[in-house]
Amino acid sequence: MARVVRFHRHGGPEVLRIETVDVAPPGRREVQIRVKALGLNRAEALLRKGTYIETATFPSGLGLEAAGIVEAIGEGVSGFSPGEVVSIVPPVSMVRWPAYGELVTFPAEFVVKHPPELGFDAAAAVWMQYLTAFGALVDIAGLERGESVVITAASSSVGLAAIQIANRIGAIPIAVTRTSIKRQALRDAGAADVIASVEEDIRSRLQDIVGSNGVRVVFDAVGGPIFEPLTAAMSPGGVLIEYGRLSPEPTPFPLVNVLTKSLTLRGYLVHEIIRDPARLAKAKTFILDGLRDGALQPIIAKTFQFEEIGEAHRFLESNEQFGKIVVTI
Template identity: 65%
Template sequence: MTRVVRFHEIGGPEVLRIDNIDVPPPGPGEIRIRVRALGLNRAESMFRQGIYVVAPQFPERLGYEAAGIVETLGVGVEGFALGDVVSVIPPLLMPRWPAYGELATFPAELVVKHPSSLSMEEAAASWMQYVTAYGALVDVARLAKGEFVVITAASSSVGLAAIQIANRIGAIPIATTRTQAKRQAILDAGAAHVVVTDEEDLVARVRDITASRGARVVFDPIAGPVVETLAEAMADGGILIEYGLLSGEPTPFPLFQALTRSLTVRGYVYSEIVKDPAKLAAAKAFILDGLGSGALRPIIDRTFPFDAIVEAHRYLESNQQLGKIVVTLD
């Protein structure tokens, strides 16, 4: 028997329970790890609320990211040994390979022996944010040295990862945040410029920063009415990458800007990278190199013990954090 987090009905953080269950051994091509840390993601909150891309089947488990120790190898797994310290690239199907538990099983191709310089907490906080940002900025947008990129919701873990990746490439990250509260922290995290959207004109500031050219790349999880403003701040031939709908409002298509500036507006999901072996291999190499050199370093806002998973989810939904929320296991 092992302790895992499950929920038996849709609802708020209070529906999460720690249950004792039998966990089956890993199947062929899978690795079971003894979990030491979990990285929390908003997708897990959405899944718990019944508003994710897949519907829960009760009792349901959840969780995308983990770091720990290899405990059992499935048939056919090579390149790993019992006792290896590893972290996990989030799989495509969270309910099939849930992370929230003392033991968790994952496909071997998504298990990584990360640099020893990372703590368990940092390793558990790495893969979702860096793969998401890498896929958009490097694989899709082909962001290059010297180019400007606007990164909205920049205090999120993915936003901070995008800032670090832009800097590693030699691009110039322009971060946005609604209020002054997180402005200095975002600058300290590596943003070249921060636009406080409740107080400043985003288009005017971006035009000023870019000498009126605009930014070729915009990376946005907010959507809604702000899309037209973002398109207005873009350079001719630019690409606007939408990877979320945090606003919850209808999203207009910026037709005038798209026509007059030859803009591309593109939806993007993390799974584009994970389901493609070649793209996944390139992402692993880029991120592992950055983690090893220190160019990429996860920013952890706060950690919670496993028994406080309900409180951790409440904090996740508070939007107070700057960076990643991590849950630790003894």
């Protein structure tokens, strides 16, 4: 028996329940993990509300990231032993493999031995953010040393991961955030410049920073009206990688900018990296190397107890956090 978080209907954080259930032993090529910490993601709030790309089957579990200790291994598993410290690469389906629980089971290919000096809290804050940022900046955009990159929603866990990855490559991260409240924190986190989108003109500020040639790579989680000034400040042949839809407003298609500059606007889900073993292997190597050399350091906004999962989701949706929200068990 183990405690898990489930919900029986869509709604706010109040629909989340901690329930005790029987947990089956791991099947073939599966690893069972005694969870010590969970990393929270916006996708989990969307699943809870019924607006995610995946459909919940009630009662539904949820959760994409966890770190803990190997409890048991199934038939056909090699490379893992009970007692080892591991973390979880987000699966394609959190309904099939939910992470919110004391005892969880995942396919072996989603289980990683991370540097043990990270600690469980930091290890639970690794894979979603760094895989998402690596896939966009390195795998797709081919970001290079000396290049500028614009990163919106910069104080999110993925935004901060993108800043760190850009710096590790030798690129120049330009952070975009709503207000100047988090300006200094973003600079301290490695941003070369910070633009407050509701206080400053994005296009003119970017032109001041990168010059008339514009910026080639934009990594955006917001959408909405921000598309126009972002694309106006891009260089010919540039690529805007869209991985979210935080703005509640419609997203206009910036036709003139796209045509005159031959821009690429590309939708992106981290699933395309996770589904491809070769691309995932390259991402894992880059991230693990960065964790070991200290260039990649997960930033934790706040830690909650397992019993506070509802409060943790409320904080997740408050947009007040700077970095990752972690829940400990």
